[in-house]
Each structure stands twice: as structure tokens, then as C-alpha cells.
Amino acid sequence: xxxxxxxxxxxxxxxxxxxxxxxxxxxxxxxxxxxxxxxxxxxxxxxxxxxxxxxxxxxxxxxxxxxxxxxxxxxxxxxxxxxxxxxxxxxxxxxxxxxxxxxxxxxxxxxxxxxxxxxxxxxxxxxxxxxxxxxxxxxxxxxxxxxxxxxxxxxxxxxxxxxxxxxxxxxxxxxxxxxxxxxxxxxxxxxxxxxxxxxxxxxxxxxxxxxxxxxxxxxxxxxxxxxxxxxxxxxxxxxxxxxxxxxxxxxxxxxxxxxxxxxxxxxxxxxxxxxxxxxxxxxxxxxxxxxxxxxxxxxxxxxxxxxxxxxxxxxxxxxxxxxxxxxxxxxxxxxxxxxxxxxxxxxxxxxxxxxx
Amino acid sequence: xxxxxxxxxxxxxxxxxxxxxxxxxxxxxxxxxxxxxxxxxxxxxxxxxxxxxxxxxxxxxxxxxxxxxxxxxxxxxxxxxxxxxxxxxxxxxxxxxxxxxxxxxxxxxxxxxxxxxxxxxxxxxxxxxxxxxxxxxxxxxxxxxxxxxxxxxxxxxxxxxxxxxxxxxxxxxxxxxxxxxxxxxxxxxxxxxxxxxxxxxxxxxxxxxxxxxxxxxxxxxxxxxxxxxxxxxxxxxxxxxxxxxxxxxxxxxxxxxxxxxxxxxxxxxxxxxxxxxxxxxxxxxxxxxxxxxxxxxxxxxxxxxxxxxxxxxxxxxxxxxxxxxxxxxxxxxxxxxxxxxxxxx
Numbered sequence: 166x167x168x169x170x171x172x173x174x175x176x177x178x179x180x181x182x183x184x185x186x187x188x189x190x191x192x193x194x195x196x197x198x199x200x201x202x203x204x205x206x207x208x209x210x211x212x213x214x215x216x217x218x219x220x221x222x223x224x225x226x227x228x229x230x231x232x233x234x235x236x237x238x239x240x241x242x243x244x245x246x247x248x249x250x251x252x253x254x255x256x257x258x259x260x261x262x263x264x265x266x267x268x269x270x271x272x273x274x275x276x277x278x279x280x281x282x283x284x285x286x287x288x289x290x291x292x293x294x295x296x297x298x299x300x301x302x303x304x305x306x307x308x309x310x311x312x313x314x315x316x317x318x319x320x321x322x323x324x325x326x327x328x329x330x331x332x333x334x335x336x337x338x339x340x341x342x343x344x345x346x347x348x349x350x351x352x353x354x355x356x357x358x359x360x361x362x363x364x365x366x367x368x369x370x371x372x373x374x375x376x377x378x379x380x381x382x383x384x385x386x387x388x389x390x391x392x393x394x395x396x397x398x399x400x401x402x403x404x405x406x407x408x409x410x411x412x413x414x415x416x417x418x419x420x421x422x423x424x425x426x427x428x429x430x431x432x433x434x435x436x437x438x439x440x441x442x443x444x445x446x447x448x449x450x451x452x453x454x455x456x457x458x459x460x461x462x463x464x465x466x467x468x469x470x471x472x473x474x475x476x477x478x479x480x481x482x483x484x485x486x487x488x489x490x491x492x493x494x495x496x497x498x499x500x501x502x503x504x505x506x507x508x509x510x511x512x513x514x515x516x517x518x519x520x521x
Numbered sequence: 522x523x524x525x526x527x528x529x530x531x532x533x534x535x536x537x538x539x540x541x542x543x544x545x546x547x548x549x550x551x552x553x554x555x556x557x558x559x560x561x562x563x564x565x566x567x568x569x570x571x572x573x574x575x576x577x578x579x580x581x582x583x584x585x586x587x588x589x590x591x592x593x594x595x596x597x598x599x600x601x602x603x604x605x606x607x608x609x610x611x612x613x614x615x616x617x618x619x620x621x622x623x624x625x626x627x628x629x630x631x632x633x634x635x636x637x638x639x640x641x642x643x644x645x646x647x648x649x650x651x652x653x654x655x656x657x658x659x660x661x662x663x664x665x666x667x668x669x670x671x672x673x674x675x676x677x678x679x680x681x682x683x684x685x686x687x688x689x690x691x692x693x694x695x696x697x698x699x700x701x702x703x704x705x706x707x708x709x710x711x712x713x714x715x716x717x718x719x720x721x722x723x724x725x726x727x728x729x730x731x732x733x734x735x736x737x738x739x740x741x742x743x744x745x746x747x748x749x750x751x752x753x754x755x756x757x758x759x760x761x762x763x764x765x766x767x768x769x770x771x772x773x774x775x776x777x778x779x780x781x782x783x784x785x786x787x788x789x790x791x792x793x794x795x796x797x798x799x800x801x802x803x804x805x806x807x808x809x810x811x812x813x814x815x816x817x818x819x820x821x822x823x824x825x826x827x828x829x830x831x832x833x834x835x836x837x838x839x840x841x842x843x844x845x846x847x848x849x850x851x852x853x854x855x856x857x858x859x860x861x862x863x864x865x866x
Contacts, residue, residue, distance in 0.1 A: 309740035322737035326682060349741045351755035376743040379732045381678035384665035385705045387732040399707035 167471035173454040175465040181454075182250050185447045189244040192444050193237050195437045199277075200233025202430050209426060213419065215320050218297035221290045225427070228280040229434070235273040236441060242266065243448050250455055257459065263452050270445050277438045284427040291423060295416045299333045306375070307346040322377040328422065330415040331378035336392075338414075343368040344375060374410060383408040446472065523827035529810040531821045537810065538606050541803040545600035548800055549593050551793045556589025558786050565782065569775070571676050573654040581643050585786065588636050592793065595629060598622070599804055606811050619808045626801045633794040640787030644780045651775050655689045662731070663702040678733035684778065686771035687734035692748075694770075699724040700731060730766060739764040802828060 173181065207226035210217070249255040302321050308314040325331055332338035350357050350369055361367050372393045379387035388409050391397035450470035457468035473480050529537070563582035566573070602619070605611035661673040681687055688694035706713050706725055717723050728749045735743035744765055747753040810826035829836050 315740075318740070319737045326737070345742050346740070349755055354755075376732045376735045376745070377737060381675045381682070381733065384671075384674070384702070386701050389732070399705055399710075 167469075168473035168476060170469055170471045171450065172467060173450070173470050174467050178451070178454055178468070179251070181447060181451055182247050185444065185451060186244055186247040188440070188444050188447065189240045189247060192240040192437075192440050193244070195440055196233050196236030196240060198233075199236060199434060199437050200230055202433065203227070203229030203233055206426060206430065210423070213324070215317075216298040216302050216324065216415075216419070217291075217294045218301070219290070219294045221294065222287050222423075225280055225284045225287065228276060228283065229430075232273055232277050232280060235276075236437070239266075239270045239273065239441075240444060243444055246448065247451070250451055253455070253458060256455055260456075267445065267449065270441075274438060274441045274445065277434055277441070281431055281434050281438075284431065288420070288424060292416065292420050295419055296333065299415055303333060303338060303342050303344070306342070306344045309346060310348065322375060324415060325375070325377040325411070328415060328418040329380070329411050330413045330418040331374060331411040332414055333416055334414040335412065336374050336378055336410050339374045339378070340370060340372050343370060345369060345371070378410045380408055380411050385409070523825075524829040524832060526825055526827045527806065527810075529824050529826055534807075534810050534824065535607060537803070537826075538603050538807060541800070541807060542600055542603040544796075544800050544803065545596050545603060548596040548793075548796055549600070551796060552589050552592030552596060554589075555592060555790060555793060556586055558789065559583070559585030559589055562782065562786065565779070569680070571654075571673065572658050572680065572775070573650045578646070578650075581639065581783070584636055584639070585790075588633060588790075591629065592633070592797070595626065596797075596800070599626075599800065602804070603807065606807055609811075612811055616812065619804075623801065623805055623808070626797070626804070630794060630797050630801060633790060633797060637787050637790035637794060640783045640790060643783060644776070647779055647783075648772075648776050651779075652689070652772050655772055655775075659689060659694060659698055659700070662698070662700045665702060666704065678731060680775075681731070681733040681767070681771060684771060684774040685736075685767050686769045686774040687730060687767040688770055689772050690770040691768065692730050692734055692766055695730045695734070696726065696728050699726060701725060701727075734766040736764055736767050739766075741765070 203226045206229065207223065210223060210226065214220075246256075246259055249259060302317055302324075305311075305314045305317040306321055307318070309318050347369070352358065352361075357369060360369050360371070364370060371390065373390035374392065376387070376389060379389065388398055388401065388406075392410075393403055395402055449472055453474075454468045454470035457470075458466065475483070559582045562585065563579060566579060566582065599622075602615050602622075605615060658673055658677055661667070661670045662677055663674070664670040665674050703725075708714070713725060716725050716727065720726060727746065729746035730748065732743070732745060735745065744754055744757065744762075749759055751758055805828055806826040810824050813824045813826070814822050831839070
């Protein structure tokens with residue numbers, strides 16, 4: 166029993182071909198949009214590459230770009246096939262390419278789904294990568310004189326200003342790291358000597374944050390230093406102060422930002438996927454109904470179109486048998502060659518003593 | 522002798538009409554572009570309206586929006602005329618309207634040109650508006666508890682960070698005003714009392730700037746307070762320190778931003794003017810070519826197109842003569858009326 170058989174009159178075939186042609190051009194456009202979305206996501210990820218440790222998450226935009234390009238190609242072909250289907254002779258030349266074309270198209274369409282699933286599955290990996298990247302960024306903040314790391318300060322400052330965040334998890338991350346370079350510390354002063362001696366590694370730790378953590382919405386001028394000392398500032402209580410610095414950590418801010426982008430792209434990719442499947446199904450119907458017309462004298466006869474010639478189970482069985490045959494054929498070939506070589510060798514042996 | 526006479530056969534006429542139709546659609550897009558530039562400019566002015574003197578003038582963006590809409594309308598109408606010109610019956614009904622329409626187009630082109638020039642001229646009033654507005658803005662920086670001014674601090678901070686500037690002319694403007702609200706000053710401390718008594722108005726002045734003046738490119742953490750005191754910071758010399766805070770004044774930064782924006786818009790409007798003039802010339806050719814068929818019954822006959830029927834001088838003298846004739850007719854009419862009134866009485 167064929168799968169999803171539909172009867173097609175000549176009029177219906179013509180309408181199917183016309184509708185499919187329009188649909189395939191819409192699908193070309195949506196394939197180009199998918200490619201564009203992939204490029205956008207890759208650019209955004211690349212811009213913050215300095216605070217990311219691994220590039221695992223780049224798989225998502227790469228897949229989107231590949232799928233977008235493939236979709237454009239597939240749909241242009243589908244459009245051509247549509248145009249040719251009106252003329253039975255021109256349609257005949259596509260015959261041998263149809264099955265491989267469908268397999269390829271199905272493969273790329275499933276990749277779309279894979280990209281969408283990956284965009285959610287890779288979120289923990291993104292968070293981990295940002296955690297390590299930001300930790301390193303904060304550690305190397307002070308190294309403005311070390312080649313290779315001298316832009317770390319500017320990167321972190323601009324990141325904190327743009328995303329309105331402070332530190333890795335929160336602003337207290339800055340208390341655990343020396344973020345003031347030794348070149349600007351007066352090692353003769355008592356205060357500096359005390360602080361450096363107060364911890365094992367000899368680092369100059371302060372309860373202060375860089376200026377880029379300051380929140381412009383605060384009603385009072387920014388308090389950056391002596392954050393935990395209520396007495397150092399008039400009318401200040403650090404336990405209740407909320408607007409002075411940004412409360413959010415940069416890891417959370419960046420993850421929210423990127424997940425927002427991917428959540429917006431997700432439904433778009435889903436609809437492109439559905440459109441593509443519709444195009445492929447319609448093309449299959451067109452192909453099967455046109456094949457039935459082939460060889461008949463009256464082109465306007467009614468035909469049937471289907472997705473699979475036999476049921477799903479039978480088609481799978483047939484595919485298995487075909488594969489087995491190919492494998493056996495390979496073995497038989499090898500065995501036959503082995504036999505033939507032996508025969509040839511013995512024939513030569515027999516021939517040479519005769520010639521002698 | 523007609524000005525720039527060109528012979529047209531049917532093929533040439535059809536090509537002219539088609540090309541002109543395409544150019545009209547292009548001009549409609551150009552009109553949309555001018556409109557959107559006007560909208561963008563208006564939004565940009567609104568965003569910084571707190572930093573400009575109260576009487577900031579929205580004349581320029583309003584003019585651009587109006588001119589953009591007018592361009593769209595006139596060009597869509599012209600495109601319709603072009604489309605109809607290939608069909609003699611449809612063209613007949615437009616024929617009478619073409620001359621007044623072309624004169625309208627001419628006036629409109631002059632208006633466009635004037636708009637383009639105004640874009641460049643408006644930079645100077647803008648400069649004065651910004652200078653006044655910024656000075657006031659800085660004065661109200663500390664008033665975060667006064668309703669109506671409580672967002673000035675945030676606006677100024679965000680602006681200084683976005684435009685990478687500090688103060689009005691430069692960072693020293695912050696030394697001359699009190700930018701820390703009295704609520705956060707400990708009046709029992711000696712330092713505060715000293716500073717307040719050191720000047721006539723009793724203001725708390727210090728040689729420091731807000732954090733938004735800090736430059737992220739500086740290799741050392743930002744020095745905001747005690748900026749003129751070299752001994753307050755290790756290895757610091759305020760005469761040679763360049764990267765610590767932004768050196769540019771915000772008035773310069775804003776003027777160059779808005780000036781650049783207006784310059785770009787001005788160039789765009791002048792280019793659109795050139796396009797409009799070309800389109801107008803094309804329409805005049807269509808008008809004359811389609812009206813002057815050698816054999817009115819035969820659509821494939823040859824015709825001639827020109828810009829002006831006589832030379833420029835002759836056309837000018839014609840117009841002057843017409844105006845004088847109109848003036849004389851009025852005088853004769855008035856004279857006749859007076860006569861009539863006199864004889865009646």
C-alpha cells in the first residue's frame with residue numbers, strides 16, 4: 166500500500182507545479198535569511214571572543230550558515246524542476262537525479278533541527294566558557310604592560326559599561342584579585358605594605374572596584390573604594406545600597422544576551438524547516454505523478470502521486486536487501502577475481518612448460 | 522531657435538518614456554530616504570533635548586519631513602503621467618495639466634536646493650544652543666532629588682560615556698561647579714567646612730570629575746579626585762597625563778556629531794535635487810515629443826522634443842511682455858471702471 170496516495174488530475178498537477186514554483190522561491194528567500202542569521206550570530210559571538218575560553222558554541226552559527234546556503238541551492242533546483250515538469254520531455258532528464266536529490270535535501274533539512282537543538286543543548290558549555298574567560302580577564306586586568314594582555318583592561322571596562330554588569334558572578338569578584346598594577350603602587354607607604362602582607366601571595370587586594378562598575382542611575386556620585394566600610398562615606402550603608410554599582414554579574418548578562426538572540430532565531434529556523442519540508446513533500450508528489458504520465462500518449466490523463474511506493478516497512482526491507490546485495494556483490498567480486506587470478510596463473514604455468 | 526532640440530521616432534519615444542518611468546520610481550525611493558533622514562534627525566534631537574536650551578528648534582527636521590513627503594507625491598504623479606504617455610488616449614487628458622505641473626516641479630526643485638543649503642547653515646545656531654544647554658546641565662548634575670531635574674545626572678553620565686567627552690569646553694569645567702549633592706556631604710567634617718568657606722557662594726568645589734569622564738584605554742585605574750595634586754597619587758603628573766580621562770569637551774563632540782549628520786543629510790538632499798532636475802527635463806521632453814507629432818493620426822510618425830520653445834533670451838522677454846500686458850490690462854480695467862463710476866455719478 167503506497168504511503169499517502171493522492172489522485173492528481175491534469176489541472177491539479179499544473180496547479181501543484183505553479184504553487185510549488187512560488188513556494189520554492191519563498192524558500193530560497195528564507196534560506197538566505199537563515200544564512201544571514203547565522204552570520205549575525207557568528208559576528209556577535211566573535212566580538213566577545215576575548216572573554217570566551219572555548220569556541221564550542223560556534224557550531225550553532227556554522228551549522229546555520231551551511232544549512233542556509235544548502236537550502237538556497239536545493240530550492241533553486243526545486244524551482245527548475247517545477248518549471249521543467251510542464252514539459253514531459255524536459256522532465257525526463259531529471260529522472261535519475263531525483264532520489265539522490267531527495268536524500269541530500271532531507272539530510273540538510275534535518276541539520277536545521279539539529280542546529281536548533283544544539284542552540285539549547287550548548288548553553289551550559291557557553292556558561293562554562295564565559296566563566297573561565299571572565300575569570301582570566303579579571304585576573305589579567307592589571308597587566309596593561311604585558312604584550313598580548315595589554316588590552317584586557319579596556320576590553321573588560323567596555324564590556325562592563327556596555328552590558329551594565331560588574332565582575333564574574335557579582336562585584337565581589339574584584340575583591341579577590343589584584344586589579345591595580347604594581348607600577349602604580351607606592352611600596353614605601355605603610356598602607357600598601359600592610360595590604361600586601363595580609364595575604365599569602367603578596368597581592369594588593371582592596372575592597373574596591375574599577376570605575377566601569379559604576380551605575381549612572383545612582384543619585385550620588387559613584388563610590389568605588391572602601392565599599393565595605395560604612396564609616397568611610399557620609400550617609401552610606403553598603404548592605405542596603407543598591408544603585409551605586411551594577412548588581413548583575415557579567416557572566417549572567419552575557420548568557421542572557423546570547424540566549425535571547427538564539428531564542429529569537431529559534432522560531433525563525435523552525436518555520437524555515439516547516440517550509441522546506443512542505444517544498445520537499447510537494448516536489449515528491451509532483452515527481453511521482455509526472456512519472457505515471459511518462460510513456461502515455463495522452464498527457465492530460467489522471468495519475469496518482471505518493472510519498473513512498475510501498476509502505477514504510479516494505480521500503481525499509483527493500484533498502485536492507487539492496488545494501489546486503491551490494492555488500493555480497495562486493496564479496497563475490499573479490500572472490501571471483503581471486504579465482505580468476507589463480508586460473509590465469511595455472512594456465513600460464515601450463516603454457517610455459519609446453520612452449521619450452 | 523528651440524533650446525536643445527532632439528528628433529524622436531516611435532522607438533526613441535517609447536524608450537524615453539520607459540526610462541523616465543524608472544527614474545521616477547527611483548526618485549520616489551529618494552523621497553522616502555529624505556523623509557526617513559528627517560525622522561532620524563528629529564529623534565536624535567529629541568534624545569538630547571535635555572542638553573539643549575529650551576528653545577531648540579525643530580524647524581530643520583520638520584522641513585526635511587515635509588520635503589520628503591512632497592518629493593514622494595510629485596514623483597509618483599509624474600510616474601503615472603509617464604506610464605500613461607504611451608497610450609495616446611490616456612495622454613490626451615494629461616496634456617493640459619503638464620505645463621502647470623512642470624512649473625510646480627521647477628518651484629519644488631528650488632525649494633529642495635534651498636533646503637540642502639540650509640542643512641549646512643544650521644550648524645551655527647546649533648552650536649550656541651548646545652553651549653547653553655550643557656552649561657545648565659552641568660549645574661543641575663547634583664540635583665537628583667529635585668523633581669524635573671532628577672535625570673540630569675544620568676543623562677550627562679551616559680552622554681559623556683557615549684561621546685567620550687568631559688565637561689563643556691574641557692574637564693576643568695567640573696572644577697568650577699558643585700557636582701556633589703549636599704545630602705552626601707558630612708558638614709561636621711573639617712575638610713568640607715574648609716572648602717565651603719573658601720568661596721563666596723558657599724559651594725563645595727573640588728578638583729575632581731565624575732566617573733563618566735574616565736577613559737577605559739588608560740593603563741592605570743582612573744584617577745578622578747585630587748587631579749591637580751601630583752603627590753596624592755604615586756607616579757602621577759597631571760601635566761603629562763593624557764589617557765586618564767577624556768580630553769575633549771562635550772560641546773565639541775556634540776557639535777561635530779550633529780554637524781556631521783547635517784552635512785551628510787545636506788549632501789544627500791543636493792544629490793536628490795540633481796536627480797529631480799534631470800527628471801523634470803525628461804518630463805519636458807516627453808511633453809514636447811508626444812505633443813508635436815508630425816502626423817497626428819499616425820502614432821509612428823516622427824516628432825521633435827525640446828526644453829524651451831524659443832531660446833532663453835526670447836522666452837525671458839516673452840514672460841516679461843506677458844507680465845506687462847497683464848499689468849496694463851488691470852490698469853485699463855481700473856481706468857474703465859473709474860470712467861464708468863465718474864460718468865455714472
